[in-house]
Amino acid sequence: MARLVSWVEDEAPALTDVARLLAPHTGRAHVVGVTGAPGVGKSTTTSALVRHLRAQDRTVGVLAVDPSSPFTGGALLGDRVRMGEHAEDPGVFIRSMAARGHLGGLAWSTPQAVRVLDAAGYDVVLVETVGVGQSEVEVAGLADTTLVLLAPGMGDGIQAAKAGILETADVLGVNKADHPDADRVVHDLRAAAALVEREPDDWRPPVRRTVARDGTGLAELVTALGEHRSWLEASGQLARRRARRARAEVEAIAVARLRSRWADLGDVDLDVLAGEVAAGRSDPYAAAATLLDGLAAPAGGSARR
Amino acid sequence: MARLVSWVEDEAPALTDVARLLAPHTGRAHVVGVTGAPGVGKSTTTSALVRHLRAQDRTVGVLAVDPSSPFTGGALLGDRVRMGEHAEDPGVFIRSMAARGHLGGLAWSTPQAVRVLDAAGYDVVLVETVGVGQSEVEVAGLADTTLVLLAPGMGDGIQAAKAGILETADVLGVNKADHPDADRVVHDLRAAAALVEREPDDWRPPVRRTVARDGTGLAELVTALGEHRSWLEASGQLARRRARRARAEVEAIAVARLRSRWADLGDVDLDVLAGEVAAGRSDPYAAAATLLDGLAAPAGGSARR
Known part of the structure; x- marks a missing residue:
């Protein structure tokens, strides 16, 4: 256990x-x-x-x-x-x-x-x-x-x-x-x-x-x-609460896996993007869009971790 | 303002x-x-x-x-x-x-x-x-x-x-x-x-x-x-804190956009996946993997929202 x-x-x-x-x-x-x-x-x-x-x-x-x-x-x-x-x-x-x-x-x-x-x-x-x-x-x-x-x-x-x-x-x-x-x-x-x-x-x-x-x-x-x-x-309500809980669980695991993948996306590096934002050369919305583009692109690797 | x-x-x-x-x-x-x-x-x-x-x-x-x-x-x-x-x-x-x-x-x-x-x-x-x-x-x-x-x-x-x-x-x-x-x-x-x-x-x-x-x-x-x-x-430390903050901001926006996209992924529906988990027919890790597969697949739509 x-x-x-x-x-x-x-x-x-x-x-x-x-x-x-x-x-x-x-x-x-x-x-x-x-x-x-x-x-x-x-x-x-x-x-x-x-x-x-x-x-x-x-x-x-x-x-x-x-x-x-x-x-x-x-x-x-x-x-x-x-x-x-x-x-x-x-x-x-x-x-x-x-x-x-x-x-x-x-x-x-x-x-x-x-x-x-x-x-x-x-x-x-x-x-x-x-x-x-x-x-x-x-x-x-x-x-x-x-x-x-x-x-x-x-x-x-x-x-x-x-x-x-x-x-x-x-x-x-x-x-x-x-x-x-x-x-x-x-x-x-x-x-x-x-x-x-x-x-x-x-x-x-x-x-x-x-x-x-x-x-x-x-x-x-x-x-x-x-x-x-x-x-x-x-x-x-028990079934409803548990379905909602399962939804949150699945989402939380998916997000955690995405986060671990954002470290090695090839061309797109979250730290570099964040540095541009911190310096005022980019904004968080634009950087997030770049990050998501990197995720869907073939270079970003397969969907499985 | x-x-x-x-x-x-x-x-x-x-x-x-x-x-x-x-x-x-x-x-x-x-x-x-x-x-x-x-x-x-x-x-x-x-x-x-x-x-x-x-x-x-x-x-x-x-x-x-x-x-x-x-x-x-x-x-x-x-x-x-x-x-x-x-x-x-x-x-x-x-x-x-x-x-x-x-x-x-x-x-x-x-x-x-x-x-x-x-x-x-x-x-x-x-x-x-x-x-x-x-x-x-x-x-x-x-x-x-x-x-x-x-x-x-x-x-x-x-x-x-x-x-x-x-x-x-x-x-x-x-x-x-x-x-x-x-x-x-x-x-x-x-x-x-x-x-x-x-x-x-x-x-x-x-x-x-x-x-x-x-x-x-x-x-x-x-x-x-x-x-x-x-x-x-x-x-x-100010520059370091702000770079870390920018990183968290970019990530939070990207995750929020993913969440809004998970509602209409075509073949893959988070609510259906959650229902399978709640019923004990699937587990959260498997469901999260399916969700991420759906995200990368062409059917899931483009990376931009």
């Missing part, structure tokens, strides 16, 4: 064969994105979710997508320690995903790692990622169910609305619910959620309180995640 | 000609990214920066990149009100950027809008964006100087480190510096910054305290931004 995920990160050549073999076994896991600003307790909540799901005898895969990885290549020690209690349990697989390459590396590799865990038979795949703004959008595209975590003292309701979380979240978790300001956060969230326009049949994200540290409210949170999954199936 | 920026957002056909005409006039503005988690006071700080730069008789363009726009299509009223004091000043141009299309729309259009303001002659272009994690990385690619804002009560030092800000920031601003916890935040930031490995000639991000609301510390913040710009020029 760990090797397969590494192959995904490294884009190992064998992966294309492996992906073909795995494909028929995918689509069974419930993929849950766990996101929220730094400090709300994402890792603690993820660990508590694992504990709870294991008590229900469900197997769990965890992918921790570390935002600092573009620079540092790895997660901080704290998270690993917190997850340590599951290290001996064969029903749990935990892996940090590192973005090894350029921007978009995680957008491309994380869903492929999810497919590996899905095909391996894990009942639930949790994808933990820091998210405010754009990265939440990515998680929403990746998961069947997106759990957005908030906590008291992390900015008020209008700030939450600004980050677009109300449109992204399928389930809202207010962690650190033993904090004196928790009631206000829950109240503000519910008030803001009521303002989001939805169709009568749409899912309305429930707000659940937790104290992940001691497990308070975890049963209710797991229930809410399960209810969303049931709604997805009953409403036909 | 406003129309040109709208053309960028809409990818109007006339834009390719406009971009060519603007190109020789770009490269003069100091492009400053202003980022930080929701609630730290980005808009207030941006407005205070504008006020301070105007007092120095420098013209300022502001692009507010709104993270909720993938869903709501616009900024909340609050920001507009706060910027209202500059509405009558011809030396200030303020614009909210909306991501009108799919993911990556802002990554593609924001740098082109920056080029418009740059060519128009604004001395400083401020790009305000919510950023924790990935979106900060984008701002770092966009700007000459990245100002990362923090505030007391928004999570502790190790959380800041997790979000990768210390590697991204050129200048660190601790806003709400009249808060009792501000000293601790400054202390933790300096301690964490000292742990980042840097070469002897590298820029070391200064930490500046501000109370943006009443202008405290703004003079020192503006000075720090200017010092970073001077260092960029003296060290040769």
Whole structure:
């Protein structure tokens, strides 16, 4: 398992064969994105979710997508320690995903790692990622169910609305619910959620309180995640979301392969084009057109990598 | 000006000609990214920066990149009100950027809008964006100087480190510096910054305290931004950063054009390919290869859009 995920990160050549073999076994896991600003307790909540799901005898895969990885290549020690209690349990697989390459590396590799865990038979795949703004959008595209975590003292309701979380979240978790300001956060969230326009049949994200540290409210949170999954199936949204996800996956891989090809296009060199733009002798639109011409020209090589 | 920026957002056909005409006039503005988690006071700080730069008789363009726009299509009223004091000043141009299309729309259009303001002659272009994690990385690619804002009560030092800000920031601003916890935040930031490995000639991000609301510390913040710009020029990093930025711009436009082309590739339909993947009958790697084959094949149309 760990090797397969590494192959995904490294884009190992064998992966294309492996992906073909795995494909028929995918689509069974419930993929849950766990996101929220730094400090709300994402890792603690993820660990508590694992504990709870294991008590229900469900197997769990965890992918921790570390935002600092573009620079540092790895997660901080704290998270690993917190997850340590599951290290001996064969029903749990935990892996940090590192973005090894350029921007978009995680957008491309994380869903492929999810497919590996899905095909391996894990009942639930949790994808933990820091998210405010754009990265939440990515998680929403990746998961069947997106759990957005908030906590008291992390900015008020209008700030939450600004980050677009109300449109992204399928389930809202207010962690650190033993904090004196928790009631206000829950109240503000519910008030803001009521303002989001939805169709009568749409899912309305429930707000659940937790104290992940001691497990308070975890049963209710797991229930809410399960209810969303049931709604997805009953409403036909599951198939729609997964088709959309597959579309994004295919596109991300195609773009990643194009990028790697742009390095050796023969006559057309992206760095030379960029240099002309930086010097004011060309503009990005003209340079992009030249790049695309180079791609289609026979000199640019075959379409396969 | 406003129309040109709208053309960028809409990818109007006339834009390719406009971009060519603007190109020789770009490269003069100091492009400053202003980022930080929701609630730290980005808009207030941006407005205070504008006020301070105007007092120095420098013209300022502001692009507010709104993270909720993938869903709501616009900024909340609050920001507009706060910027209202500059509405009558011809030396200030303020614009909210909306991501009108799919993911990556802002990554593609924001740098082109920056080029418009740059060519128009604004001395400083401020790009305000919510950023924790990935979106900060984008701002770092966009700007000459990245100002990362923090505030007391928004999570502790190790959380800041997790979000990768210390590697991204050129200048660190601790806003709400009249808060009792501000000293601790400054202390933790300096301690964490000292742990980042840097070469002897590298820029070391200064930490500046501000109370943006009443202008405290703004003079020192503006000075720090200017010092970073001077260092960029003296060290040769400005040319390097701008070449890297141009590379990302060209690539983003090329990818956006490919995406729009993937809708009508004749034999190869991305939605059909995605459907096969979602059903487990194909895998994303195979589907991406088919997509790229379709792109290079003569049936796929010419390389120009």
